[in-house]
Amino acid sequence: MSFTKTTEQDSNYNHLEKMSVSELLQNINNEDKSVPTAVENALPQIEALVLQIVEKLKVGGRLFYMGAGTSGRLGILDASECPPTFGVPFDLVIGIIAGGDSAIRKAVEFAEDSTTQGWKDLQAYNINKNDVVIGIAASGTTPYVIAALEACNKNQIITGCITCNKNSPLSQTAQFPIEVVVGPEFVTGSSRMKAGTAQKLVLNMITTSTMIQLGHVKGNKMVDMQLSNNKLVDRGIRMIMAEINVTQEIASQLLTEHKNVRAAIKNYNHGN
Numbered sequence: 001m002s003f004t005k006t007t008e009q010d011s012n013y014n015h016l017e018k019m020s021v022s023e024l025l026q027n028i029n030n031e032d033k034s035v036p037t038a039v040e041n042a043l044p045q046i047e048a049l050v051l052q053i054v055e056k057l058k059v060g061g062r063l064f065y066m067g068a069g070t071s072g073r074l075g076i077l078d079a080s081e082c083p084p085t086f087g088v089p090f091d092l093v094i095g096i097i098a099g100g101d102s103a104i105r106k107a108v109e110f111a112e113d114s115t116t117q118g119w120k121d122l123q124a125y126n127i128n129k130n131d132v133v134i135g136i137a138a139s140g141t142t143p144y145v146i147a148a149l150e151a152c153n154k155n156q157i158i159t160g161c162i163t164c165n166k167n168s169p170l171s172q173t174a175q176f177p178i179e180v181v182v183g184p185e186f187v188t189g190s191s192r193m194k195a196g197t198a199q200k201l202v203l204n205m206i207t208t209s210t211m212i213q214l215g216h217v218k219g220n221k222m223v224d225m226q227l228s229n230n231k232l233v234d235r236g237i238r239m240i241m242a243e244i245n246v247t248q249e250i251a252s253q254l255l256t257e258h259k260n261v262r263a264a265i266k267n268y269n270h271g272n
Helices: 021-032 034-039 041-060 069-080 082-086 118-122 143-154 169-173 194-215 230-244 248-258 261-269
Strands: 064-065 093-097 130-137 158-163 176-178
Touching: 021 034, 021 176, 021 194, 034 041, 034 194, 034 248, 041 176, 041 194, 064 118, 064 143, 064 194, 069 082, 069 093, 069 130, 082 169, 082 194, 093 130, 118 143, 130 143, 130 194, 130 261, 143 158, 143 169, 158 169, 158 194, 169 176, 194 261, 230 248, 248 261
Parallel strands: 064 093, 064 130, 130 158, 158 176
Antiparallel strands: none
16 A cells, blocks of 8 residues: 655745745644644544543543654643543553653654564553553654554554554554544644644544543533642632532532532532
8 A cells, every 4th residue: 555655745835934924824824724624534533543442441441642752742741631621540541752751841862763662661551451552643654653553453452543644554553543634744844733733633532522421521511620720710610600500609618628520519419
C-alpha cells in the first residue's frame, strides 16, 4: 500500500518571509480552517476506538497515550486534565513521552528513534490486557511509538493511533487507527501547526466522550470536577443552585460539607 507523507510536502505558500504580519495571520488561519473538516472525515474511526476504550475502562482498564515531541506533549496535556475535569484518578489516563518527563519541556535527541524504550515505558506501569494504548504521531513513522504498539499487539492489548498521514506504518500497526489528513503545513513540515491542532481536537473528543459514557457528566455539567481553585468552587456552587433550586448560601454549605458537586446534589436529594 502506497504511503506519502502529506505532512512533509511543500507548503501551499512560498516566500513567507516577505509577507506582512497581517498576511501571515490570514494565511495561517485559512489553513487552520481545513482542520475541523479533516477531523469530521475521521469520526467513524474515532467512534470505533472510543467504544473500545469505554468497554475497557468499565472493567478497570486504563488509557495510555504515547508520543514523541509535540504529539507526546499533547497526549500528556489531555491526560493531565482528566482528573481535575472529571474527578477521575490521576492514573486512569496516562501520557507517556519519548525521552521521559524532561522531554515535556526540552527536546531529547533521538529519543523517538528507540524501538525498545516504548514497551519498557509501558511495562513500568504494569500494562495489561484491560488497558488501551494510543500512539500519537503526526508522521505515522515514529519508531518509539510503532514498536510499542507492536509489542502491545503481541500481548493482546488494544491499540489505537492518531496520525495525520494516510496508510502510514503506524496506521498499519494500530488495531484502531485514526487518520486525520490535514495536508501540507503552512511552514513546510511544521507538524506542531495543523497536525497538532487536529490531534488536540481528537484527544478532546476521545476523553470527553469516554468520560461522559462513564457517567462523569450530568446534564452538561462537570459534576465530578476537582474543586482546586476559587473559580471552580464558584462554578460548583452555581451548579448546585441550578440543579436543586437552593440559595447560594445553602449550595455553598453543601459543597463545603461534601467537597463534590455530585455528592452535594445526591445527599440533598436523599435528605429532602
